[in-house]
Amino acid sequence: MMRKVIPLIVLMLIPALVLAAHTGPQAKNVKGECLPIIRGDEPITVPFVLPPYDWSWYTGLDETDLIGDTVSVGTTWYDNQHNGTIGRMIEKSEDGYMHMVWMKGFEASVAGPRHVFYNAIDPSGVQVWPGTGYQIDASSRAGFITMDTDFGGIAFPAFHEVPPAGDTNPHTAVAFDFGPHLGAFQAVEPDWLYENDLPMELIWPHMQFDRNQIMHVLSTEYVATAAWPQRQYYTPGVYDPLSYTITFPPLAPPDSSFRMIGWTMTIAGDVGTSEVSDRVAFAWTYSMDEGFPVPQVQFSQRNNNVYVLIDDDGLDFHFEDYFNLTQFYPPDPISYPNDTLLADMDTLRAYDDLSVFIDMNDYVHVVFTTPSFFALEGTTYWHASLVWHWSEEFPGQFQLIHNAFDDWWWNYIDCGAWNVKAQRPELGQDPTTGYLYCMYQVYDCDTLHQSAGGFPSGEIYVSVSTDNGQNWSVGTNVTNTITRTNASPGECLSELTPSLCKHVDENVHMLYVLDLDAGNIAQSEGQATLNPVIYHTVPVGLIPTEPLVPQYPEPGGIPFHVEHGPGVGIPGAARYEQPKVFALKQNYPNPFNPATAITFSLDQVSDITLDVFNLKGELVTNVASGTYGTGEHTITFDGSGLASGLYIYKLKAGNRSLENKMLLLK
Secondary structure (H helix, E strand, C coil): CCCCCCCCCCCCCCCCHHHHCCCCCCCCECCCCCCCCCCCCCCCCCCECCCCCCCHHHCCCCCCCCCCEEEEEEEECCCCCCCCCCCCCEEECCCCCEEEEEEEECCCCCCCCEEEEEEEECCCCCECCCCCCEECCCCCEEEEEEEEEECCCEEEEEEEEECCCCCCCCEEEEEEECCCCCCCEEEECCCCCEECCEECCEEEEEEEECCCCEEEEEEEECCCCCCCCEEEEEEEEEEECCCCEEECCCCCCCCCCCEEEEEECCCCCEEEECCCCCCEEEEEEEECCCCCCCCCCCCHHHCEEEEEEEECCCCCCCHHHCEECCCCCCCCHHHCCCCHHHHHCCCECECCCEEEEECCCCCEEEEEEEEECECCCCECCCCCEEEEEEECCCCCCCEEEEEECCCCCCCCCCCCCCCCCEEEEEEEECCCCCCEEEEEEEEECCCCCEECCCCEEEEEEEEEECCCCCCCECCEECCCCCCCCCECCCCCCEEEEEEECCECCCEEEEEEEEECCCCCHHHCCCCECCEEEEEEEEEHHHCCCCCECCCCCCCCCCCCCCCCECCECCCCCCCCCCCCCCEECCCECCCECCEEEEEEEECCCEEEEEEEECCCCCEEEEEEEEEECCEEEEEEEECCCCCCEEEEEEEEECCEEEEEEEEECC
């Protein structure tokens, strides 16, 4: 389906002062209490508009502004596909087929039947179920779907469903097709986890296969109270192609397939796997509030760091070894109210989406969104946001992908519940060139381009990095649609909840919903319309590699962490920097018997090994290994199995190393 469009002009390159000058009246309060988290079975009573829709106003507009080709693979009355992180809804299998999944609402009432659907396109471009797709689940209600492919082109969708009989609560499920692109699916649920003899709702799953054909599933607990934190749980799954079964091995506790990995206030968790090793990476957002987990208050959903766990063997995950990737500086109340700017420290926070990707060289990448957050005032710029990239290859750096602070003063613009102006980034890679691609959504916040309901329309952008993520091209608007002033339901053009195929070939492959009335109907925004699900391909040659987004400290670049001083922020303010040191302290106690504490500190996120050697230089044991964040870390070493004597403990981080001696006396 080709669309006639007008290009969106995005203003870029705000000065760093914008992030600091927040004490005036432009820093408005967040609108209302914590946002409700939708699990998908809530009654929705928004108005609806039945097709046919009036497209007469569209005639005569230039349709060449759309970059690439689009086709509708299905439809849905349920517009918003995910609450935060999208995950993979489109994949290319080794047999050349493109596989796509989505959540389909069947009726204009929206509260009616809702199921998960699948479609596939063969290498010649022919849809297996043209324009319709095929229902995956046999449950009474299902949704919030992601997917991966394996076993020669078989699709494995992960979603949550309300079982056809028994408990009325939804639960994570993974389905498998009985053959490549057949459309004959069987869904399997991991064992339910119980708390106080009640079944827990572990839903919104994200799933990826590793190279050993183990599926890694990350689910999030549903909590009815919006101001209360949620737990995240992990389960592995194994598919047997001979018996057509999926099994979920028991973890801890022994009678459950699930294991808790951490807490969150948003549905942002994601999982990525390597195609060249056994590495698996998880990322999620986590509240910065002290004393967490406790009942949270207003604004806490915007007050997050990004946490990451990287595991090298894909087995026996030690989730307690996660590290704080973003390490935003918390506020300093001592300086308040005399120096509000200094007291607030960092004024960026992670919000409700991110994407994890492991590239062809086995480096972990994370992209995420940060709106502003002024902790001591409890205020924010409501829609302004930045999209960032981090790579394990360059652990001490954060690269800016998109700057959507260009109209931060238009604080009355509301992109809708859980939305900011630039958001929902996902990464993919072209194995031929090694180029990284980041796809994301940007809302057109022009006040003359809003729906009759007062909501802006989404656009899809793609940015490319030719140097492994150190620099990113200014994003290309590949949809270039426009919503006319006060567009009626059925006349809007809002691309939302985009998903990127992680395999980029001669094209970038994307899937999204073209919402015909902007807003999220599950949050009572806009009206329900019958929306096409769009498969969009963009030739990589049509995505410019220049100009580049300015990176700090270049002119126009944005500092990730606050810096106060002449020329940065407000002139004359005190300067604050996080202590940066690479050090290995003397163990304590020393001498010791049988245990001692070894403390080290890092000046950047690093892959480390902490080993113990005897005086002959022979390795005795590995005390710790993995990716650790900046700051100080303490590891307990138990020498119960060693003889008395002098030992050497050595810290290695990249090409740097430090060592000390310790004495074991029994």
